[in-house]
Amino acid sequence: MTDETPLVKIRGIKLEGRSDETWNPIINGVDLTLARGEVLGLIGESGAGKSTLGLAAMGYTRDGVRISDGTVEFDGIDLLTASAATKRDLLGKRIAYVAQSAAASFNPAHKLMDQHVEGPVQHGVNDRGSSEEDGIELYRKLRLPNPDEIGFRYPHQVSGGQLQRAMTAMAMSCRPDLIIFDEPTTALDVTTQIEVLASIRDIVEQYNTAAIYITHDLAVVAQMADRIKVLLKGDEVETADTRTMLSAPTQEYTKSLWAVRSFERPKKPGVSTGAVPVVSVQNVDAAYGKVPVLFDVSFDMHSGRTVAVVGESGSGKSTTARCITGLLPPTAGQIMLDGEVLPADYRKRSKDQLRQVQMIYQMADTALNPRMSIGQIIARPVQFYLGLTGAAKRKRVDALLEQIELEPSEYYNRLPSELSGGQKQRIGIARALAAEPKFIICDEVTSALDQLVAEGILRLLARLQDDLSLSYMFITHDLATVRAIADEVVVMKDGRVIEQGDKEEMFRPPHHAYTDLLLSSVPEMDPDWLTNLLTERGVDNIGDAAVDKM
Amino acid sequence: MILWIIAALVGMGALAWGFRFAGQAATGNAPKFRDMPYGVAYGYVLGAVVLLWLIWAYMQGRSSDPAIANKFFFLRIAIEGFIIFAIAAWLFRLLGCAVGTAWSRKMFRSMPLTASFGILTILIYAILAIFAPAFAPYGQEQIIPGVAANIVPGGDVALGGNPEFPLGTDQIGRDIMSRLIYGAQNTVGIAFATTLLAFLLGGTFGFLAATLGGWLDQILSRLVDVLMAIPSLIFALLLMTIASVWAPQLGIPLTVFMVVIIAVIDSTRVFRLARAVGQNIVVMDYIEAAKLRGEGLGYLVFKEILPNATAPLLAEFGLRFCFVFLTIAALSFLGVGIQPPLADWGTMVRDLGGFVNYAQFAPLAATAPLLAAGAIALLTVAVNFVVDWMLHKSSGLKE
Numbered sequence: 007m008t009d010e011t012p013l014v015k016i017r018g019i020k021l022e023g024r025s026d027e028t029w030n031p032i033i034n035g036v037d038l039t040l041a042r043g044e045v046l047g048l049i050g051e052s053g054a055g056k057s058t059l060g061l062a063a064m065g066y067t068r069d070g071v072r073i074s075d076g077t078v079e080f081d082g083i084d085l086l087t088a089s090a091a092t093k094r095d096l097l098g099k100r101i102a103y104v105a106q107s108a109a110a111s112f113n114p115a116h117k118l119m120d121q122h123v124e125g126p127v128q129h130g131v132n133d134r135g136s137s138e139e140d141g142i143e144l145y146r147k148l149r150l151p152n153p154d155e156i157g158f159r160y161p162h163q164v165s166g167g168q169l170q171r172a173m174t175a176m177a178m179s180c181r182p183d184l185i186i187f188d189e190p191t192t193a194l195d196v197t198t199q200i201e202v203l204a205s206i207r208d209i210v211e212q213y214n215t216a217a218i219y220i221t222h223d224l225a226v227v228a229q230m231a232d233r234i235k236v237l238l239k240g241d242e243v244e245t246a247d248t249r250t251m252l253s254a255p256t257q258e259y260t261k262s263l264w265a266v267r268s269f270e271r272p273k274k275p276g277v278s279t280g281a282v283p284v285v286s287v288q289n290v291d292a293a294y295g296k297v298p299v300l301f302d303v304s305f306d307m308h309s310g311r312t313v314a315v316v317g318e319s320g321s322g323k324s325t326t327a328r329c330i331t332g333l334l335p336p337t338a339g340q341i342m343l344d345g346e347v348l349p350a351d352y353r354k355r356s357k358d359q360l361r362q363v364q365m366i367y368q369m370a371d372t373a374l375n376p377r378m379s380i381g382q383i384i385a386r387p388v389q390f391y392l393g394l395t396g397a398a399k400r401k402r403v404d405a406l407l408e409q410i411e412l413e414p415s416e417y418y419n420r421l422p423s424e425l426s427g428g429q430k431q432r433i434g435i436a437r438a439l440a441a442e443p444k445f446i447i448c449d450e451v452t453s454a455l456d457q458l459v460a461e462g463i464l465r466l467l468a469r470l471q472d473d474l475s476l477s478y479m480f481i482t483h484d485l486a487t488v489r490a491i492a493d494e495v496v497v498m499k500d501g502r503v504i505e506q507g508d509k510e511e512m513f514r515p516p517h518h519a520y521t522d523l524l525l526s527s528v529p530e531m532d533p534d535w536l537t538n539l540l541t542e543r544g545v546d547n548i549g550d551a552a553v554d555k556m
Numbered sequence: 557m558i559l560w561i562i563a564a565l566v567g568m569g570a571l572a573w574g575f576r577f578a579g580q581a582a583t584g585n586a587p588k589f590r591d592m593p594y595g596v597a598y599g600y601v602l603g604a605v606v607l608l609w610l611i612w613a614y615m616q617g618r619s620s621d622p623a624i625a626n627k628f629f630f631l632r633i634a635i636e637g638f639i640i641f642a643i644a645a646w647l648f649r650l651l652g653c654a655v656g657t658a659w660s661r662k663m664f665r666s667m668p669l670t671a672s673f674g675i676l677t678i679l680i681y682a683i684l685a686i687f688a689p690a691f692a693p694y695g696q697e698q699i700i701p702g703v704a705a706n707i708v709p710g711g712d713v714a715l716g717g718n719p720e721f722p723l724g725t726d727q728i729g730r731d732i733m734s735r736l737i738y739g740a741q742n743t744v745g746i747a748f749a750t751t752l753l754a755f756l757l758g759g760t761f762g763f764l765a766a767t768l769g770g771w772l773d774q775i776l777s778r779l780v781d782v783l784m785a786i787p788s789l790i791f792a793l794l795l796m797t798i799a800s801v802w803a804p805q806l807g808i809p810l811t812v813f814m815v816v817i818i819a820v821i822d823s824t825r826v827f828r829l830a831r832a833v834g835q836n837i838v839v840m841d842y843i844e845a846a847k848l849r850g851e852g853l854g855y856l857v858f859k860e861i862l863p864n865a866t867a868p869l870l871a872e873f874g875l876r877f878c879f880v881f882l883t884i885a886a887l888s889f890l891g892v893g894i895q896p897p898l899a900d901w902g903t904m905v906r907d908l909g910g911f912v913n914y915a916q917f918a919p920l921a922a923t924a925p926l927l928a929a930g931a932i933a934l935l936t937v938a939v940n941f942v943v944d945w946m947l948h949k950s951s952g953l954k955e
C-alpha cells in the first residue's frame with residue numbers, strides 16, 4: 007500500500023429511497039476510504055444499505071434512490087458532478103461490478119466470450135482478437151474447466167459457480183482499478199462457494215485490484231477482506247482491520263454478530279431401542295417423469311428429535327420431503343407415520359394424516375398468501391382441522407401468536423407484506439403449529455434470513471420442540487445450522503444417503519470422504535482458514551473439482 | 557413545397573444547436589444542458605414549433621372570416637375540448653384531495669391527471685346512463701311533432717340550428733341529445749353486462765384449467781385456440797345473422813343473443829389471461845400448503861387464487877369493456893346489433909354518417925355523426941387511462 011491519494015474517497019454520503027411519496031433515508035452520512043489494491047468487506051443485515059453504498063461508490067444509484075448529500079471521489083474525479091461521458095468512460099473500464107446472481111446478469115442470448123469482449127472493445131482497451139486471448143487467459147487463471155472452449159458456450163450451458171467466475175473474468179477484462187462484488191457467492195453451495203472465493207481472492211491479488219466485497223456472511227468476509235466495515239440501518243457501526251475486528255470488536259452490535267454462531271442445543275438422550283419412529287422413510291425411490299432422482303433412501307425420525315438432512319442443491323433433500331408430504335408419490339418404498347403406512351398420494355390421505363405432517367418453507371414470501379391477513383392465515387388450519395370457530399378460534403390464534411413471540415393485538419390484522427423476513431417465517435411456523443402436528447418439515451427455513459434473525463428462528467424452533475415434543479426434519483445446506491439444532495444428521499448426495507448417524511458422531515472424524523469435503527468447505531471465522539485449507543489440500547482438491555473426482 | 561419542408565428542417569436543426577449552446581451559456585454548463593444529446597435538443601425545438609403552429613391554427617379557427625374559420629373548426633374544438641377536460645380533471649383531482657377518507661385522499665394525491673380525467677369521464681357516463689330519463693329532454697324514439705328533421709347542432713338559427721335542440725335533430729326529427737343520453741344507457745349497459753358474462757365464463761374456466769391442469773386444460777385451451785383462430789368481428793357477424801333468424805322464432809330478444817355471442821367470443825381472451833395468471837399463482841408455496849392441508853377446489857380458486865389475480869383481471873376488465881363496447885357499436889353500425897328504434901351510438905354514426913361530407917364548408921352540420929363517434933372515443937380513452945393507471949399501481953413501479 008502506498009501513501010498516494012486513496013482510490014475511492016466517500017465523505018458524508020447520504021442516500022434516500024422513495025416509497026409512498028416520501029424520501030426515506032437509506033444511508034445517513036457514511037465515510038469510506040479505499041486504497042489501491044485494498045479489499046474492503048462491507049457487512050450488515052439486509053436493509054443495512056450495503057448494496058446501495060457499494061453502488062454509490064460507482065457514482066450510481068438504482069431507480070427510486072437518490073444521493074442527497076456528500077461526495078464520491080474516484081481517483082480524484084468527483085463522480086457525482088462528472089459528465090455522463092466521463093462516467094461512461096470510467097464504468098466498466100476502471101470500475102467494474104459483479105452481481106449476486108450471475109445467471110440473471112448474463113444475457114442468455116449471447117455466448118460468454120461475446121459478452122466478455124464487449125467491455126474492452128467498447129472502451130477501446132483491446133481489439134476483439136486480443137481480448138479473446140486475454141479472456142481465455144483469465145478463464146485459466148480463474149481455474150475454469152476447458153478455458154479454451156468455455157467462452158464459446160451460452161450462459162445456460164455452464165454451472166452457477168462457473169458462471170460467477172466467468173462474470174469475475176468479465177469484470178477483470180479491462181483490468182479495472184476497482185471491482186465491486188455484491189454477494190457473489192450467496193446463491194452457491196458451500197463446495198462451489200469455496201472455489202469461487204479462492205479464484206476471486208487470487209485474481210484480485212494478482213492484478214492488485216481494489217475491491218469492495220459486500221456480503222452478510224462473516225466467515226466469507228474474513229477470508230476476503232483486508233478491512234471490514236460494519237453497517238447497521240444506514241449507519242456505520244465500526245471499521246477495523248480484519249484481524250482486529252474478529253478478535254476484538256468494540257461495538258455491542260458487532261459482538262452480537264460474532265456471537266451468533268455460538269448457539270448450540272444440549273445433547274439429548276439417545277432413542278430407546280424399540281421406540282416407534284414418528285416418521286419412517288423406508289427404501290424410497292422416486293422419479294420426476296422418467297428421470298430417477300432418489301435411490302433407496304431410508305431413515306427414521308423420532309419424537310422430540312431433529313434430523314438434519316444435508317447435501318448440495320440437487321442432492322434430493324427437498325425431493326425426499328416431497329415424498330413424505332405426498333406431493334411426489336415414490337416409485338418404490340413407503341413412508342410410515344407412527345408405524346402405519348401412509349398412502350403415497352396426499353389426495354388419498356385422511357385429514358388427520360395430513361394434519362400430522364406439516365411443512366415450513368424456505369421463502370416465507372411465497373409461502374404466505376399476500377392477500378390474507380396474519381389472523382386469517384393462522385386461523386384457517388385451526389378451523390379446518392380442529393373445527394374451532396368464533397371466539398374459540400380467535401383465542402387459539404392469539405395463543406399461537408404468543409407462542410411465536412408476536413403480540414396478537416398488533417399483528418392479527420396485518421398483511422404479510424407489512425412484516426419483516428423473520429416475522430414472516432414465524433407466521434409460517436405458527437401456521438404449521440396451528441394444525442397441532444407431530445412432525446414438521448423445515449425446508450431451508452433460515453437460509454433466506456440474516457444471521458441474527460436466523461438464530462432467533464432456530465431458538466424458537468428449539469423451544470417449541472421442547473414444549474410440544476415435536477419432531478423436525480431439517481433440510482439445510484448450512485452446516486452451522488446443523489451444528490446448532492440437529493440431533494441426528496443424514497448426508498445426501500445424488501439422491502442417495504451417503505452417511506447417517508448421531509450429530510457428535512458425524513462431526514467427529516473419520517468421515518465419509520464426501521462428508522469430510524462438505525465439512526471442510528464451510529468457511530470459518532479464522533481469516534487464515536482459506537489459506538490453510540488451500541495449502542493443506544491444494545487448489546485442485548477443493549470444491550466441485552473434488553466432488554467430481556469422487 | 558418540398559423545398560420549404562427541407563428548409564424548415566434545416567432551420568430547426570440550426571435552432572436546436574443554438575438552443576443547446578444558449579442553455580449551456582445561460583446556466584453555467586449545468587448537467588442538464590451539458591449532457592444533452594443533440595436529438596433531445598432537436599426534440600425540444602420541434603415541440604416548440606408544433607406548439608406555435610397549434611396556437612396559430614387556433615387563432616385562425618377563431619377568425620371572423622367563416623371561410624378561414626371553417627378550415628380550422630375541428631382543430632379549434634379539439635384544442636378547446638382538451639383544455640376544458642384538462643381543467644376539469646385538475647379540479648376533480650383537487651376535489652378528491654380535499655374530501656373523502658384518508659385513503660381516498662392519498663389515492664387522489666398520487667393520481668396522474670390522465671387517470672383523474674378517466675375517472676371523471678366514467679363517472680359522468682355512469683350517472684347519465686343510470687338516470688337517462690331524468691336528463692334527457694325527450695324520449696329516445698320520440699319524433700317531436702312540428703320540428704324539422706336535420707337541425708344543425710350548435711343552436712345558432714342563422715346556421716340552421718334551433719336553441720331548443722342544442723345538439724340538433726336527426727334525419728327523422730328526433731332530438732340527438734336525448735338519443736345520445738339514452739345511447740349511453742343502451743350501449744354502455746349492454747357492454748357492461750356482456751363484459752361481466754365474458755369474465756364469468758373466461759375467468760372460471762381459466763382458473764379451473766390452471767388449477768386442475770391435465771386433460772381439462774388441454775381440451776379447454778385447444779377449444780379456445782379454435783375460437784380465437786376465427787376473426788372475431790366476422791365470426792360475431794355470422795352468428796348474429798343466424799341469431800336474427802332464430803330470435804323471432806324462439807321469442808327471445810336479439811339483444812340477448814348479442815350479449816351471449818360477444819361474451820363467448822371475448823371470454824376466450826379472458827380465459828387465456830386467467831389461465832396464465834392462475835398458473836403463476838398455482839406454483840406458489842402457499843397454494844402447495846393449502847393443497848397439503850387438504851383444501852377443496854372451491855377454496856383454492858376463490859380464497860387463494862382469485863384474490864391474488866384481481867389486479868390484472870381488473871385491468872383486463874377495463875380493456876375488455878372497451879373492446880366489447882366497440883364490437884357492439886360496430887355490429888350496430890353494420891345493422892345486426894342493437895335494433896331501432898332504440899338509441900345506440902353505433903347506429904347513430906351510421907344513420908348520420910352522410911353529413912361528414914359537408915365538413916369542408918359546413919362543419920357544424922358534419923358534427924352530427926361525430927357526436928356519437930366522439931362519445932365512443934371519449935369513453936374508450938377514459939377507460940384506457942384508468943386501466944393504465946391501475947396497471948401501473950399494481951405493478952409496483954415507482955415513477
